Amino acid sequence: MRYNQRLRRVIRGENAISQQRAIETFDCVFQKAFDNAFQKHLDPIYRSKANQESAAITEEVNQEQTAARFVASEAQEGQRVELRFLNKLNPLVFTKEKITAEDGTAIKIAIVRDNQIITSGPLSSARIEILALHGNFYDVVPDNWTESEFDHRIVSSSQGPALGGVCQVKLKNGEASPSDVFFNIPSSKTESGRLILAAKVHTSDIGGLRIKEAVMMNPVVVQVYRNKLNRSSDRPKLKDEVHRLKGISGKGCRTKWLKDNQINTVEEFVKALNKDEEKIRNCYTTQAPEGTSYGGNNMIGPANVPQNVIGDGSMDMFDCYAYIFPDNENQNERPHSSAYPGPV
Missing domain, CATH: 1.20.5 (Single alpha-helices involved in coiled-coils or other helix-helix interfaces)
Structure with a gap:
């Protein structure tokens, strides 16, 4: 079992x-x-x-x-393909401020062959790169420079790229208008003290063809942006404090003397100058301007001074504009002096 x-x-x-x-x-x-x-x-x-x-x-x-x-x-024989700037750069340039042309519009670039813009084909839509060159570019390279000679003059900085913003754009019908490019560094940080804007076609879009780079003709001085913020207004308003005029510092002896004489604003200064020119000149021991000329906006100034700036940079306090009282004011009550020749 x-x-x-x-x-x-x-x-x-x-x-x-x-x-x-x-x-x-x-x-x-x-x-x-x-x-x-x-x-x-x-x-x-x-x-x-x-x-x-x-x-x-x-x-x-x-x-x-x-x-x-x-x-x-x-690239047929006798034909030359190159990039070109179609307008000039605004000569007043500051770091971190968008680069513009003289008229305030965006800079314009085109690709041309025998002086004609290429409006069709791959080159008409090629990518281009915006660059900054040393300001002495034209002094050290030949007119018919090589790609290597061009690249050697591109600014390189220990502070980073010389340009910021959108530095690569694509051509459309052979043209482009980069509007968001700015300098990152002041030109004082470079060997020549100036910078030149340039552009070249992206290497991958060249196709073995030599396309000459675009280089602006005139180098520019690029200032630090804070210099713009610190600058006095080109044409101070009448209600501005008197030290906004050239040659009058905010804490200097001239400002103290003016305040002691109840001259605190630009308007009070020009009225005092028209009323008693000799007194103010004697106090400042400054020679009078040789001539005056009329400008717009009820202002007059020395004949050799541009009508849109205060002074000629000489730190002469009288290189400023004097006030012309409105036409509806009683002319008999207007102050008279050699600085105010009377109605036009």
């Missing part, structure tokens, strides 16, 4: 092992069949995707080769 029990246990164990093996075998067969079916389903997708990627790469290469051949064909 014990033998029969042992035999039954052995049989049950073998059956369990057989069942486990059968399950494992079934799982293995099922997984393999599933993988084969899944792979057959995915292979067309993979092949399609691979074909698409290959076609895209081939198309891109073909386009680049076509563009390169087109660019090369544009």
Whole structure:
């Protein structure tokens, strides 16, 4: 009886092992069949995707080769391709302030061939980079400079890039107007004390063609922006304090004397000058300007002084504008002096 029990246990164990093996075998067969079916389903997708990627790469290469051949064909014998600035830079430039042309608009750049703007083809939409060169560029390189000679004059600074903003733009129909470019450093930090704006075509868009870079003709002095904030107004208002005039410091002896004589504003100063010119001149021991001329906005000044600035930079306090009283004011009540020659 014990033998029969042992035999039954052995049989049950073998059956369990057989069942486990059968399950494992079934799982293995099922997984393999599933993988084969899944792979057959995915292979067309993979092949399609691979074909698409290959076609895209081939198309891109073909386009680049076509563009390169087109660019090369544009450089026919006797033709010269170059970048050019179409306007002049505003000569008054400060760091961190957007660079503009003389008329206050954005600077304009074009790509030209034989003095004609290229308005079609790959070059008409090439990418260009705006750069800053040392101000002595034209003094140290030949007129027909090479790319290497140009690159050697690009300003590099320990303080970072010489230019900031959007310095890479794309031509449209052969032209571009970068409007968000500014100098990061003052020109005093460079070897020549001046900077020149320049532009070149992005290397990958040249296609083996030599495209001469654009270089502004006139170098500029780039001042620190705080200098602009510290400058006195070009034409102080009548209600401004008297030290806004050139040659009168805020804490100097002239300001003290003027305040002691109840002259605190620009208007009070010019009235006092017209009323008693000799008194003020004697106090300042300053020679009178040789001539005066009329300007706009009820102002007059020395004949050799531009009508939009105060003084000629000589620190002469009388190099300023005198007030002409409105025409509706009684002329008999107007102060008279050599500085105020009377109605025009």
